[in-house]
Amino acid sequence: MTTKLKSLQDWVDSVAKLTQPEDIHWCNGSEAENKRLINQMNRSGDLLPLNQDHYPNCYLHRSSPSDVARVEHLTYICTEDEEQAGPNNLWMSPADAHAKMDAFFDGCMQGRTMYVIPYCMGPLASPYARCGVEVTDSPYVVANMRIMTRMGTAALERIESEGSFVKGLHSIGELDPDRRFIMHFPEDLLIQSFGSGYGGNALLGKKCHALRIASWQARQEGWLAEHMLIVGLESPEGETHYVACAFPSACGKTNLAMLIPPESQAGWKVWTLGDDIAWLHLDANGQLRAINPESGYFGVVPGTNAKTNKNAYDMITSETIFTNVATTEDNLPWWEDKKVGSPAFDWQGNKYDPDTGPAAHPNSRFTVAATNNPCYSELSEAPEGVPISALVFGGRRKELAPLVYEAKNWRHGVLVGAGVASETTAAATGQVGVVRRDPMAMQPFCGYNFADYWAHWLSFADKSDNLPGIFHVNWFRQDQNGKFLWPGFGENLRVLRWIIDRCEKRVGAKETPIGFLPESHGIDTQDLDLDPAVMDALLAVDNKQWLDEMESVGEYLGSFGNRLPEELQFEHDQVMQELRKIS
Ligand code: GTP
Ligand code: SPV
Ligand code: MN
Numbered sequence: 001m002t003t004k005l006k007s008l009q010d011w012v013d014s015v016a017k018l019t020q021p022e023d024i025h026w027c028n029g030s031e032a033e034n035k036r037l038i039n040q041m042n043r044s045g046d047l048l049p050l051n052q053d054h055y056p057n058c059y060l061h062r063s064s065p066s067d068v069a070r071v072e073h074l075t076y077i078c079t080e081d082e083e084q085a086g087p088n089n090l091w092m093s094p095a096d097a098h099a100k101m102d103a104f105f106d107g108c109m110q111g112r113t114m115y116v117i118p119y120c121m122g123p124l125a126s127p128y129a130r131c132g133v134e135v136t137d138s139p140y141v142v143a144n145m146r147i148m149t150r151m152g153t154a155a156l157e158r159i160e161s162e163g164s165f166v167k168g169l170h171s172i173g174e175l176d177p178d179r180r181f182i183m184h185f186p187e188d189l190l191i192q193s194f195g196s197g198y199g200g201n202a203l204l205g206k207k208c209h210a211l212r213i214a215s216w217q218a219r220q221e222g223w224l225a226e227h228m229l230i231v232g233l234e235s236p237e238g239e240t241h242y243v244a245c246a247f248p249s250a251c252g253k254t255n256l257a258m259l260i261p262p263e264s265q266a267g268w269k270v271w272t273l274g275d276d277i278a279w280l281h282l283d284a285n286g287q288l289r290a291i292n293p294e295s296g297y298f299g300v301v302p303g304t305n306a307k308t309n310k311n312a313y314d315m316i317t318s319e320t321i322f323t324n325v326a327t328t329e330d331n332l333p334w335w336e337d338k339k340v341g342s343p344a345f346d347w348q349g350n351k352y353d354p355d356t357g358p359a360a361h362p363n364s365r366f367t368v369a370a371t372n373n374p375c376y377s378e379l380s381e382a383p384e385g386v387p388i389s390a391l392v393f394g395g396r397r398k399e400l401a402p403l404v405y406e407a408k409n410w411r412h413g414v415l416v417g418a419g420v421a422s423e424t425t426a427a428a429t430g431q432v433g434v435v436r437r438d439p440m441a442m443q444p445f446c447g448y449n450f451a452d453y454w455a456h457w458l459s460f461a462d463k464s465d466n467l468p469g470i471f472h473v474n475w476f477r478q479d480q481n482g483k484f485l486w487p488g489f490g491e492n493l494r495v496l497r498w499i500i501d502r503c504e505k506r507v508g509a510k511e512t513p514i515g516f517l518p519e520s521h522g523i524d525t526q527d528l529d530l531d532p533a534v535m536d537a538l539l540a541v542d543n544k545q546w547l548d549e550m551e552s553v554g555e556y557l558g559s560f561g562n563r564l565p566e567e568l569q570f571e572h573d574q575v576m577q578e579l580r581k582i583s
Contacts, residue, residue: 246420
């Protein structure tokens with residue numbers, strides 16, 4: 001197979017000339033093609049079949065031990081003007097980046113097959129969807145991209161009719177951390193990734209295209225590409241609200257998107273639209289609508305059990321690719337907090353030894369089709385997406401940030417988003433558990449200067465008077481002993497119900513300098529074995545602590561210099577003034 005689109009054929013030819021593969025395979029996305037690749041990987045050891053009686057069509061991939069997470073320190077935005085990338089990104093000039101990458105790619109596919117993967121991010125019939133082509137020498141990437149995106153013939157047809165696409169060139173190289181770079185050239189809609197086979201570094205449709213490149217395109221075209229789950233909440237009365245939530249990596253998006261209403265919330269139904277990325281557009285009526293550009297989940301495995309998230313637990317018992325989990329004596333996948341079975345082999349395939357750390361890697365992942373989810377929403381295929389009632393920011397904060405609060409208006413909400421901070425997790429290499437700023441949960445993913453990004457967010461206030469409410473949540477408050485104060489998971493529905501009630505103007509709230517908080521009894525705590533003092537702690541605003549926090553937000557915003565939008569500075573000044581009045 002080849003293509004009738006000359007620009008695509010020319011690009012693939014030029015990549016082949018540089019990388020010198022033994023074969024070129026254009027992926028059509030068919031079942032037969034997938035079977036062939038899986039069988040081939042079973043023979044090569046890239047994939048190990050798991051216990052097929054209990055986990056039919058499930059496989060385990062063990063990545064190189066030094067290639068287990070995204071690598072932010074090796075991820076660059078390469079624009080002609082360094083200011084475009086901003087202080088939030090590592091920058092390299094396109095000329096330098098090309099020189100570096102061309103040397104890596106030179107002859108790197110010798111003896112290997114080069115796969116050409118045409119894919120579509122978003123429903124094939126959606127005007128909001130965007131296409132790309134990833135060229136890779138990793139069959140594992142092909143199998144994952146087939147689950148995560150609409151991949152194959154139909155995508156190629158759309159690309160050929162549109163004539164434009166994002167180019168992604170990927171090679172695993174030698175999987176050498178010293179020869180690993182993830183480069184983005186937003187001005188050329190081009191991604192180049194070398195030396196990693198893992199997740200967001202290698203499945204180029206995901207963070208590289210659908211966030212870094214797409215955020216750049218979104219600013220030019222007037223929409224938003226965000227690190228957000230999309231979930232529909234259907235009340236017992238049959239009213240459905242859709243909310244989109246931005247939490248940093250490994251901070252609960254997949255879990256919230258698949259939430260199971262607890263018994264006490266009888267009659268509520270939850271529908272998953274997306275678990276990681278949302279593309280948001282204003283429609284002709286000024287209503288913000290969301291599509292999920294992905295078609296599968298690349299989710300965190302540890303912590304998933306029948307109690308925390310039964311739907312996720314069941315969803316990954318068939319048709320799933322596991323990466324870096326442990327295995328039991330019976331060749332079942334195993335991970336920390338699975339609550340069933342015990343590990344015989346760790347994520348590297350060594351005999352399990354508790355002294356060498358967790359059995360499954362903390363960033364071990366499952367790749368599974370969204371349609372495997374018992375609460376998959378058919379509207380995931382709706383070309384126009386779903387209307388969004390609320391946008392919710394959140395982070396992992398042991399202290400300070402209350403369980404929930406509401407921004408005073410859109411502009412203040414942009415400040416709330418810009419001030420998000422969270423403890424780092426195993427989703428990226430580096431220290432875990434350190435609080436860092438992660439505006440809109442986009443610190444690793446915004447393809448341009450955050451100052452311009454905030455200006456773009458602020459500009460929506462001029463485009464619609466019908467924008468969703470903006471909220472902030474924190475499921476991760478802890479007591480002195482490190483125990484979570486809030487039960488989380490399914491019980492988070494109680495907080496989402498307050499958010500919906502606020503959007504519908506059905507409940508009052510307490511005004512504080514940081515925003516609106518629930519009144520006492522504003523959140524339904526019936527049947528929750530929760531000490532009222534704990535609830536008070538979860539909903540308290542400590543003005544002194546918040547003054548320190550907002551000072552630190554102010555310093556952070558100041559680091560963007562003259563480019564920082566005045567409106568954001570104004571919102572910050574307002575909050576500071578109110579905090580000073582009360583403290
Ligand atoms: P990425 O895929 O990296 O973007 O992560 P994510 O935001 O989808 O996070 P995910 O839902 O996979 O959750 C990450 C970890 O947080 C898992 O170990 C979960 O068990 C845990 N977690 C999720 N929701 C809650 C919650 O409400 N409370 C607590 N305490 N932990 C949670
Ligand atoms: C994240 O880190 O936010 C993920 C996993 O969703 S990865 O695909 O590796 O980016
Ligand atoms: Mn993510």
